[in-house]
Each structure stands twice: as C-alpha cells, then as structure tokens.
Amino acid sequence: MYVDGRRQAPVPPHDALTTAVAQGGFVWLGLYEPTEEELTSISERYGLHPLAVEDAVYAHQRPKLEHYDDGLFMVLKTATYVEHEELTATSEVVDTGEVMVFLGPSYVITVRHGSHSGLTDLRARLEDQRDLLCLGPSAVLYAVADLVVDSFVEVAVAVTEDVDELEASVFSPQRTDDIGRLYQLKRELMSLRKAVSPLEVPLQKLAERQIDVVPDPMRSYFRDVQDHAIRVRDQVGGLDELLSSILQASLARTTLADNEDMRKISAYAGIIAVPTAIAGIYGMNFEYMPELEWRYGYPIVLLVIVAVVVMLYRGFKRNGWL
Numbered sequence: 275m276y277v278d279g280r281r282q283a284p285v286p287p288h289d290a291l292t293t294a295v296a297q298g299g300f301v302w303l304g305l306y307e308p309t310e311e312e313l314t315s316i317s318e319r320y321g322l323h324p325l326a327v328e329d330a331v332y333a334h335q336r337p338k339l340e341h342y343d344d345g346l347f348m349v350l351k352t353a354t355y356v357e358h359e360e361l362t363a364t365s366e367v368v369d370t371g372e373v374m375v376f377l378g379p380s381y382v383i384t385v386r387h388g389s390h391s392g393l394t395d396l397r398a399r400l401e402d403q404r405d406l407l408c409l410g411p412s413a414v415l416y417a418v419a420d421l422v423v424d425s426f427v428e429v430a431v432a433v434t435e436d437v438d439e440l441e442a443s444v445f446s447p448q449r450t451d452d453i454g455r456l457y458q459l460k461r462e463l464m465s466l467r468k469a470v471s472p473l474e475v476p477l478q479k480l481a482e483r484q485i486d487v488v489p490d491p492m493r494s495y496f497r498d499v500q501d502h503a504i505r506v507r508d509q510v511g512g513l514d515e516l517l518s519s520i521l522q523a524s525l526a527r528t529t530l531a532d533n534e535d536m537r538k539i540s541a542y543a544g545i546i547a548v549p550t551a552i553a554g555i556y557g558m559n560f561e562y563m564p565e566l567e568w569r570y571g572y573p574i575v576l577l578v579i580v581a582v583v584v585m586l587y588r589g590f591k592r593n594g595w596l
Contacts, residue, residue: 275301279404291320294380300411301381304393308385320383322376323347330374333387337469339476345378346487348415348476350422351469352388355432363454367436367462368429370469373422375415377487382411384418396421406495412488416495419477423499426470426506430513433463437513437520444524449531456521463514470507477503541590548586549579 275282275290277299285293290301305313310331317327323342329335329349340347352371361367371388384393396417400406406413436459443450477500479485481493488496552575568574590596 275299276407279407281401288319291381299380302397302411302414303381303383304397305383305385307387313385316383320376320378320381321345322383326374326376330376330385333372333374335372335374337472337476339479341485344486345376346415346485348375348377348419349373350375350419350473352422353426353429353466353469355429361436361439361455361459363458365455365458365462367433367459368465370465373418375418377411377415379487380411382414384414393418393421409489409492410487412492413495415480415488416492416499419473419496419499420502423473423502423506426466426510427502429466430506430509433459433466433513434509437516441516441520444520444527451528452524453521453528456517456524460514460517460521463510463517467507467510467514470503470510473503474500474507537595541586541595544590545583545586548582552579 275285275294275297277294277297282297282299287303290303294301303316305316308316308331313322313327313331316322317324321343322345323340326340326342326347329347335349337351338349350373352373354369354371356366356369358365358367369388371386373387373393374385376383376385386393400414400417403413406417440452440456440459444452444456477496480488481497481500556575587596
C-alpha cells in the first residue's frame with residue numbers, strides 16, 4: 275500500500291483496499307499466473323470486469339487497452355532475448371510473455387505470465403521516485419509500460435547482431451546455406467513485431483485522451499513511452515525488411531551457384547563429346563575407311579583429340595564457364 279508516494283506497513287490483503295481508500299492512497303497487488311478461482315476472488319473484492327478477468331487468466335492476448343466502468347485493463351506483451359552460442363534453423367531467439375494491468379482509482383493489479391516478466395526491481399526503483407508515485411496508480415502502469423518498451427529495445431539490439439552475422443555469412447566468399455537460419459530468425463522477429471506494433475494505439479490513448487484514472491500530469495510520461503515504442507517499431511520493421519532482402523540475396527546466390535555448376539557440367543560434357551564422337555566414328559566396323567591402314571593414323575587422331583579438347587577448355591575458361 276502506498277500513501278503520499280511512500281510504501282506503508284503491510285496490511286491484510288482483504289483490508290488493503292479499504293485501508294488505502296481511507297488513507298487516500300492506493301494498493302499495488304502483484305500476481306503471477308493466478309488461477310481462475312484466485313483471480314475471481316480478487317475481482318469480487320476489487321470490482322474487476324469478468325471479461326477482463328477471463329483475459330488475465332488465460333492470457334495469449336494481443337496488446338490492448340480496455341475501459342471498464344471506472345477502471346482500465348491493459349495488456350502488454352513482454353519479450354526477452356534467448357542467448358545462444360550459434361544461430362541455427364531451430365534456435366529460439368525471442369521469448370515472449372504477458373503482463374496485464376488492472377487500474378482503478380485506488381488500486382493497480384499486475385498479472386504476469388512468463389518467467390522473465392518479474393517486476394520486483396521495478397517496484398524498488400519506482401519507490402525511489404516519490405513524486406511519481408504521488409500521482410497515483412497510473413504511475414505504476416507507466417512504469418510497467420516503460421519497462422516493457424525498454425526490454426523491446428534490448429531485444430532489438432541483440433537481434434540486430436544476429437542479422438549482421440547472417441548478412442556477413444550470406445555475402446561471404448564461401449558457399450553457405452543460410453536460408454533455414456534466415457527463415458527462423460524472421461519468424462522469431464515476427465513474435466517481437468507482434469508485441470511491439472499493437473502497443474502504439476493503447477499508449478496513444480493514454481497520452482491523448484481524458485481518462486479519469488490517469489491524471490493530466492501522467493500524459494506526458496505515456497507520450498514519452500509512446501515515442502520509444504514508435505522508435506522500436508520502426509527498428510523492428512527495418513530489421514524485418516533487411517532480413518527479407520538478405521533472404522532474397524541468399525536465394526539469388528543459391529540460384530547463381532546452381533547456374534555456375536550447370537555451366538561447368540555443360541562445359542565438361544562438351545569437351546568429353548569430342549573424343550567420344552571421334553572414337554565412335556573410328557569404332558565402326560567398316561572395311562573401307564580412310565586412314566585405317568595409315569601408319570601414323572592412330573597418333574594423329576589422338577593429337578587431334580587433345581588439340582580440340584585443349585581449345586575447348588581454353589575457350590570455356592576464357593568465357594567463365596570453368
């Protein structure tokens with residue numbers, strides 16, 4: 275419980291809201307993957323809307339902001355970068371979770387899904403900013419949204435390093451097969467994009483609309499978070515476009531390499547055709563053929579074969595076929 279921006283002594287959970295209202299403060303209740311029974315019991319005490327409670331229990335929601343009576347319900351997708359020694363075609367790069375926030379005049383309830391969405395450090399940092407906490411429960415919503423967007427920035431920076439590594443591999447002199455890794459990274463980046471892009475509209479509403487539980491001084495804070503979210507959205511979009519270009523370049527290099535192989539095979543087939551044709555002609559069992567009884571016929575034919583093969587080889591080499 276917080277009063278005048280200061281954390282108060284612990285109070286029994288069933289008396290927290292009543293005590294906070296009486297003292298002009300608010301309650302911050304943090305939950306981690308609650309069951310339906312647990313959250314239903316809490317919703318009866320705090321007057322939470324049943325539809326929002328259902329979303330908070332079963333998760334897997336897209337980022338959104340819902341207005342119920344005198345309260346708000348906001349869903350935020352969290353993201354973290356999964357460290358890996360080497361990017362493969364099956365590597366998990368981005369792991370996502372969810373944070374739901376119920377916001378009322380005298381309470382804020384955070385519901386977390388995912389092992390990486392802890393808010394303990396955030397609570398400690400926020401308690402050092404008494405002026406911000408004095409603005410009420412919406413300060414907690416701002417801090418959570420700011421933390422989520424900052425995590426997007428960190429993930430985008432880490433993914434950029436993977437993209438740079440793949441780009442260097444695709445355009446390296448060595449012949450590599452990076453299509454599987456490129457496709458997997460593109461899929462993982464899509465998860466981050468789904469978490470970032472829809473967040474812009476809810477933040478815009480918090481920054482621009484008149485909402486009872488969000489005092490006017492808090493709008494500038496949400497506007498700042500919105501600006502950060504837009505920058506991350508543009509960065510993620512740029513990475514996605516770059517990956518598409520790299521994927522196309524990889525496919526083009528693969529096609530080019532296949533064409534080069536086919537040219538080499540065709541060139542060698544043309545070279546081998548010369549001795550095959552000459553040997554085939556002189557292998558026919560006819561009695562009257564030129565040079566059959568000539569003493570130097572055999573070595574002359576061999577020299578002709580060698581000369582033609584050398585000429586073809588040099589010609590194909592000069593034209594880049596070999």
